[in-house]
Amino acid sequence: MSGAPLPPEEAQRLMALAYYGILDTPREPQFDRVVRLAAHLLRTPVATINFIDQARQWSKASVGLNSAVADRRDSFCAWTILHDHPTVIENAQADPRFATNPMVTGDPHIHMYAGAPLIMPSGQRIGTLCVTDHQPHPLSPDDLQALQDLASIVVNELELRAYQQRLSLSLSAQREHSSELQRSLDQAQALSGVHQLLNLDLEPRDALLAVASLLGDALDADQAGVCRTQGDEVDLQVSHVRPDLPVQHQPAAPGAPAAISALGLNRVAEPRYVHDLPALADRAGVPVSGDITQVAVIPAGRDPQGVTHLIFTRRRDHPVPEWRPADRSLLEATGRAAQQMLDHHQARAWARRDALTGILNRRAFEDDYAALTEVPFTLALLDLDGLKHLNDTQGHAQGDKLLRIFAAALAAELGRSGAAYRYGGDEFVVIADPLSEDHLLEFVDAAVLATRQLSPLPGVSVGVAHSGEARRADLLDLADARMYGSKRRRAAQRA
Numbered sequence: 001m002s003g004a005p006l007p008p009e010e011a012q013r014l015m016a017l018a019y020y021g022i023l024d025t026p027r028e029p030q031f032d033r034v035v036r037l038a039a040h041l042l043r044t045p046v047a048t049i050n051f052i053d054q055a056r057q058w059s060k061a062s063v064g065l066n067s068a069v070a071d072r073r074d075s076f077c078a079w080t081i082l083h084d085h086p087t088v089i090e091n092a093q094a095d096p097r098f099a100t101n102p103m104v105t106g107d108p109h110i111h112m113y114a115g116a117p118l119i120m121p122s123g124q125r126i127g128t129l130c131v132t133d134h135q136p137h138p139l140s141p142d143d144l145q146a147l148q149d150l151a152s153i154v155v156n157e158l159e160l161r162a163y164q165q166r167l168s169l170s171l172s173a174q175r176e177h178s179s180e181l182q183r184s185l186d187q188a189q190a191l192s193g194v195h196q197l198l199n200l201d202l203e204p205r206d207a208l209l210a211v212a213s214l215l216g217d218a219l220d221a222d223q224a225g226v227c228r229t230q231g232d233e234v235d236l237q238v239s240h241v242r243p244d245l246p247v248q249h250q251p252a253a254p255g256a257p258a259a260i261s262a263l264g265l266n267r268v269a270e271p272r273y274v275h276d277l278p279a280l281a282d283r284a285g286v287p288v289s290g291d292i293t294q295v296a297v298i299p300a301g302r303d304p305q306g307v308t309h310l311i312f313t314r315r316r317d318h319p320v321p322e323w324r325p326a327d328r329s330l331l332e333a334t335g336r337a338a339q340q341m342l343d344h345h346q347a348r349a350w351a352r353r354d355a356l357t358g359i360l361n362r363r364a365f366e367d368d369y370a371a372l373t374e375v376p377f378t379l380a381l382l383d384l385d386g387l388k389h390l391n392d393t394q395g396h397a398q399g400d401k402l403l404r405i406f407a408a409a410l411a412a413e414l415g416r417s418g419a420a421y422r423y424g425g426d427e428f429v430v431i432a433d434p435l436s437e438d439h440l441l442e443f444v445d446a447a448v449l450a451t452r453q454l455s456p457l458p459g460v461s462v463g464v465a466h467s468g469e470a471r472r473a474d475l476l477d478l479a480d481a482r483m484y485g486s487k488r489r490r491a492a493q494r495a
Contacts (some may be wrong), residue, residue: 003073007082007125014054020158023058023076024050031158033063034129034150039063040148042139044131046108049118049154050077050309051127054333065108071338074101076132079209081125086144089113091136110385112137114144116151121159129154136327185300190218194334198341204308206299208338209239212310214336216240219327220320221312222292230264230306236260262286265297266309270333272297277313296323298335301342308342309337354422354426356400357407365421365429369476377467378418378435382444383480383487384408384426386458394455402455409450429476437464461487 017023025332031049037046044213046064046341050057057075060067072078076098081089092098092110115130129151142283195223206295208226216224217240225238263286276297281288294314301308308330314320323331352364360368384406391399403426410428411420418432432440444460452455455492463483 004075004078004082009124011126011195011413012122013081013126016120017051017053017123017126020126020162021106022060022118022158022161023053025060026060028161030153030161034154034157035063036060038129038131038147038150042114042131042143044133045136046132047130048127048132049127050075050115050242054329056494057232060319071102074103075103076103076110076113077130079126080128080130081117084117084125086114086116086142086341087148088139088439090138107493108132109134110134112139114139114147116144116147118151118155120155191330191333192422195337196335204345205343208308208310209237209348210336211334212237212312213240215310216312218244218330219296219312220314221296222315222318225311226300227260227266227297227309227311228306229308229309232423234249234261234266236311237265259286259288260311260471265295265311267307268297268309269299271299271327271328273336275322289315294321294323296327296331298331300338301466302339303342303346308338310338328490357404357422359407359411360419360421362421363424363425365431367473368419368421368431371430372467372472376434378430378432378440379412379465379467379475379479380430380432380440380481381423381463381476382428382430383461383483384428384457385487386456387426389453391393398455402451405454406447406451406457409447411445413446434466440464459490461490 005385035047035049044064046062048062048065049060051060052072053074055072057070057072057077059065076087076089076092084347089095089098089110090112092101092104092113098104098110098113101110110132112133112135113130114132115128116344117123117125118127130148131147136146193214194211197214198207200207203209205226205394212224212226215221220242221240222242223238224240225236225324228235228237246466259281263281263284265272271296274297275293277288277293277295293316296310296312298306298310298312300310312331352360352367354361363380384403387399387402390402403422407420407422407428410430414420414430414432417435418430421429421431423429430440441462444462448457448460461483463479463481463486464473465479465482469475
């Protein structure tokens with residue numbers, strides 16, 4: 001079972017849902033009447049008005065159900081909002097999307113599901129009117145038309161409810177409401193920008209710094225940045241400072257990496273919102289500088305090397321006295337998107353790594369070789385002599401150790417001047433800055449010496465080619481021919 005994909009305009013859809021202010025509200029008779037009528041007309045034991053929030057399904061009114069909340073991943077209605085037409089599942093147990101769904105395998109034991117999307121005047125589908133049965137229950141075209149008609153009534157009631165709420169506001173409240181809607185729109189646009197940034201082919205740190213800067217503007221934060229923790233090392237980089245912030249109020253948020261670490265803000269696993277930083281620091285006995293009072297710390301990803309957080313601050317005299325619900329929603333959505341980006345980047349990195357040696361693999365070589373520009377470079381093909389004999393006499397485990405040590409030593413010797421790739425079996429490729437053959441052979445000899453600490457390695461046959469000697473398509477063949485020439489000469493010397 002897998003959850004439904006997100007609609008293409010998910011941020012705008014969530015903003016439309018927020019606009020109606022329907023979530024987590026008490027029962028209202030006009031909606032209760034609709035579900036009772038739906039259950040009666042379609043002859044089903046269950047009828048529900050559901051709204052699809054960011055991570056959950058919430059029921060405004062229902063007949064035949066006790067629970068008002070379900071995980072969005074388990075939601076049938078999350079599939080319904082992907083289309084304008086009704087969704088009908090005649091046999092959920094036979095549908096691979098739902099066969100293991102807890103609402104199929106457990107209460108209410110859904111067998112048949114039919115849902116009509118609640119399509120608002122803006123075109124956004126924010127929820128559904130749905131009916132279910134625990135047994136086979138064929139529906140006629142008239143039944144589905146009735147379901148759609150009732151869904152339209154729900155939409156009308158939502159519009160009327162929103163209109164009545166607006167009428168009940170005072171002039172000042174209307175201004176505040178308008179301001180909040182504009183702020184929500186701005187933040188929805190910011191979230192769209194966040195996703196665009198995280199989808200660019202940037203290094204994670206660069207992407208997150210750009211995201212922090214974008215959100216710093218959207219949240220009217222005084223400062224924003226990225227905190228990276230690796231072991232006991234805490235590195236903080238600020239990417240946004242409010243343009244009109246006086247110079248004397250521009251310390252690193254919330255003062256220094258030492259203060260962040262002392263307060264434990266660099267290790268929180270859940271979003272942390274501080275409204276009175278001096279009070280928190282005083283209780284912890286941690287000195288902080290500046291007038292910063294509000295701090296928001298958002299986990300933005302964890303990898304094998306460490307953990308990353310986004311950090312935002314506001315000063316004591318900031319016109320917004322605390323982190324608002326809309327601020328939190330934007331920040332937490334960004335945190336989830338950042339973790340997905342980091343997971344994707346990590347998966348791509350592992351896909352480029354050789355499973356045995358840990359250095360770059362053939363796929364990485366082919367990608368990097370194809371991406372090389374016209375900048376001069378040196379290409380070398382290496383073949384370890386005698387590895388087959390070692391495997392035959394000492395076992396493949398010993399041969400694998402030799403490969404790992406040689407690969408690690410070669411990569412270390414190359415350092416920043418080049419990259420080493422395992423091309424396959426006992427063959428390696430090097431792409432490096434322009435090097436003489438003697439210089440490259442020094443790197444190889446050093447790796448051979450390191451490997452001989454484990455087991456005797458007769459040597460390495462090396463073929464070197466320089467980018468100016470042949471066309472790109474022929475350069476690897478040239479290095480290969482020279483490598484095999486070297487192998488034949490070394491074999492003749494040993495004979």
